[in-house]
Amino acid sequence: MSVSAVAPRRKRLSEGLTVTQKVFVRSRNGGATKIVREHYLRSDIPCLSRSCTKCQDIVVPDAQNNLPKFVLSESPQVLPKPIGKHYVVLDTNIVLQAIDLLENPDCFFDVIVPQIVLDEVRNRSYPVYTRLRTLCRDSDDKKRFVVFHNEFSENTFVERKKDETINDRNDRAIRKTCKWYANHLKEYGISVILVTNDRLNRNAATSDDDIITKSLFQYVDLLPNSNEIKDLIPNLEAANEANTKEEDKEDISEFNFSEYYPTARIMGGLKNGVLYQGNIQISEYNFLEGSVSIPGFSKPVLIVGEKNLNRAFNGDQVVIELLPQTEWKAPSTIALDSEHFNVNDNPDAQDEDEPSNATSIISDTQRRLLAKDAIQAQKAKKVQPTARVVAIPRRSWRQYVGQIAPNSVDLQTGGTQNVFVILMDKCLPKIRIRTRRAKELLDKRIVISVDSWPTTHKYPLGHFVRDLGGIETAQAETEALLLEHDVEYRPFSKKVLECLPAEGHEWKAPEVLTDPVEIAKDPLLVRRKDLRDKLICSIDPPGCVDIDDALHAKRLPNGNWEVGVHIADVTHFVKPGTALDAEGASRGTSVYLVDKRIDMLPMLLGTDLCSLKPYVDRFAFSVLWELDENADIVNVDFTKSVIKSREAFSYEQAQLRIDDASQTDDLTQGMRALLQLSIKLKQKRLDAGALNLASPEVKVHMDSETSDPGEVEIKKLLATNSLVEEFMLLANISVARKIYDAFPQTAMLRRHAAPPSTNFELLNEMLHQRKNMSISLESSKALADSLDRCEDPKDPYFNTLVRIMSTRCMMAAQYFYSGAYSYPDFKHYGLAVDIYTHFTSPIRRFCDVVAHRQLAGAIGYEPLDLSHRDKNKMDMICRNINRKHRNAQFAGRASIEYYVGQVMRNNESTETGYVIKVFNNGIVVLVPKFGVEGLIRLENLTNDSNGAHFDEVEFKLTFTQKDSGKERVIYVFDKVEVQVKSVLDPVTSKRKAELLLK
């Protein structure tokens, strides 16, 4: 944008309404366009202060006929003289840097957010904008945040002057707002403080306009409870004016990242194809190596080393520049994690007198590693292009959980000190924070937030947010992992709970569907089918309370089978556009942890009203097929219904009942028929090429009394598991076809892309080298068959191992709306079907809720809400549930991992493991019994690290054994005996399975 030379004229339309023109120049695709927009200025924008008597008269109601609420208190917080009672006006930089602090319940009351600040925040960071908006909406009595539309108020609108930058103009607008407020509230004895970290703005405010202005630090310092809050102030070197003196010194410091390129250069570079943009993914095994997938490159581009990564965090959107070909190399074969790297770095290094000392050590270690790497790369001819990061358009920074590195704390001196926080996510660097409470936080899990990473700092700067509790307490660990995986776990808000039926647990399905009283209450009742006469039962894992699905089968007079799948009718209770719907959509899925379940929908629905419990009438959405003896579909019908489940079985109970020949009642007969049909369905699916993959999943048994984890068990499958699964798949496929037919552009579907062959390259090479086997990727059928052939006659587990490893090479399945891809790309590779959706678990997945609504629309039960017919809205829903689904899976796995660690803490044992990866300096071993895998470092294998030899072609590591001194060779896929014990890492305080080779 640039400036308009002529000040636009204003025109008075009526009393209190003036129109002017906003003129600016926008550049797009290299050309410049002059944009002229109307801009109306009004005099009816209230100050929203309760003490104000004037503004009460000018307010006008909105479209719903509500008047604006006056929120700002008449007796706001009092600060020491000469300020007294005060309101706060925020500048954009404060919101962006310290949104956590603004949300803190102990400070920042009666805050005015000028509209221009809100706009700037929205352009800079949408998540922060939503948080600020929520704060303004929900903070009526406690925090009292208001938005003041200064741009639309006649009194505060400022025109851009000639040659004034847009930022200067906006700063001036904020100052004008402050000034107006100050004058407006003078007679009520309330002063206004502008809080900004922009020194120029502060200077201008004091010199020109006579406004009280403070930096964030100065403002917090004035507060009565400043001592508690100071730790929470974002750690920006620029903000800490005390540090300005030291700036010169830091410049001398040897360590310096290169500056990011200016925007203009990046735009040009991207356009010319010199620079590339993508999301960076830091290697799980080596935090100094990242990769960026770029369209047009067959393999991801590598980014190696701290300097090249140039302060990128895992998941950041980065712009990269390729390095000369001489620097290309293969991915490193060294495992390296940030926790154990440079453990002895001093967090205060940069503030001390001899910073060069620490840095020289670093560069040496690093140089050694790099040199080693380079040699490796030369040996193998698998070089990959490398690149360096030149800019980071979008940071993925959020709040992180970690703990203070004990050796970075100086226990002798009290007061504020710099300490390192090591994050749970091992792909991230440690964070430097300033805190006064280092000592008390030492053994706690804490939440921190990252503020900045100046070029002169080796580590990013952050600040403390809150502490979760002691390390290894179940509560702190659970909360930590929920936070780490961005799972919303707070209880449902009042607004959400208000959407539930008023009857609560007393809610009952109507006895008679034709009852006029009931129909008056719910006119859609006449379209429901009464299926209470069907012999329906549900089969679920033991102890399941949210029963999504139930089944029945009945022989028809013509010899075919009528099979029904009945799914909890969640959408009867969750109507689109309600707060309940919004909450479900944002949670996306329920999250299952070992000791806890985080529900997507409130308990009342999930475990009672929607849950298809036995012996009671429940609303359901039914899919009814007519299947012939070969389980081919003759006919399919969808209807909303009322059902009454006769029994809720667990998998074992159902299996027993089916196997018990003495049971010959109709229900059991129906179940047997279902089993027979499901076997046929499964066979058909496998014939079509469905994959049978495996994951090293285990289950942790909890002691029912102490709720301590007891033992670990590998999940086992019964025939009844697959009975339920087959019919759920069938229902999902049938529904997918129906909703795609009705809504060809916006149907909610799920796809699973075929894996690119590059994913399997390494695995195939290992198999070929070691076992002379291979995995074919021509089609899913070929893949399934080749997986079947990967058998080692001596070791039955080998096949499972290969399946586990190939699962990791697969693409992730994803939710999408049908307009996003063309029909051939709908294919679900793993299930080998052309179209698929999720329909059968609406209590715990939001995709199913959408599918239910679309199916209801497709069968003419009720019209489909607009939001599910709009591509943009569907796109947002899909993106969100994909992300939440992935996070939920990770959270679940992390929970299991933690509890497995707790179990092993008590019983150390020797187990069988398999080598699944061989590195230059260690091997990765998977222990099926516990489902854990761990790195065994070379140091722990041998005393003579340098004598070890790594052969990348054969995937073998040769070394002299520690105890016996004999030479030992380890290949990938080797079956090894390992000693498993759980150790608490002294640096990270993370409990990990430690494996030692026997």
Added chain:
Amino acid sequence: MSRLEIYSPEGLRLDGRRWNELRRFECSINTHSHASDGSSYLEQGNNKVITLVKGPKEPTLRSQMDTEKAILKISVNITQFSKFERSKSSHKNERRVLEMQTALIRTFEKNVMLNIYPRTLIDIEVHVLQQDGGIMGSLINGITLALIDAGIAMYDYISGVSIGLYDTTPLLDVNSLEENAMSSVTLGVVGKSEKLSLLLVEDKIPLDRLETVLAIGIAGAHRVRDLMDEELRKHAEKRVANASSK
């Protein structure tokens, strides 16, 4: 996804209007008295429209003639410079423009007393100099004014306005930013009645919301009618004063 705050929780729209406020509305008639029998110039927000009415006159082609009533012909010329970015094509035979013309003819056919001008042609040209959303409403208003200026008999004013629906809130007189972000309808209202001579619904709108949308639309159209009426009377007074002073 557009990240504009179309309607803020405080009840203000992108350009600072409230939900039920019209844009700036200015009009004048008899602007091109030498080039036509009736003319008008209209600014509705940043929509700028010139309308010329020629006729009733003898049709150029005999085949066009109708012995019972006059023929109404409307041609819409959307200039290439009417938007921020100059369009490459003249919009002359675009399907969208042809549809607009047909819709306009239908809107006015019933309201102009065509039967008192048999065997004639009433030729209306509309030139869109600048557009900023809700253009159809502005065209209707411009044509109404020009027809009145030409002295062609009509039963009543027809005033046009577009209404958008943002979530559950109807927004009166949408501009182009709003028009692109949500679904909208255009109304042509006859005089101060609740009769619609045009209801143009090109996007999906939930049926249960349509009533509130129509209610605010009709109220807005009545306001537009009053503004036009005011201007016409002012103009007429001036003419009368001129005529009597001569």
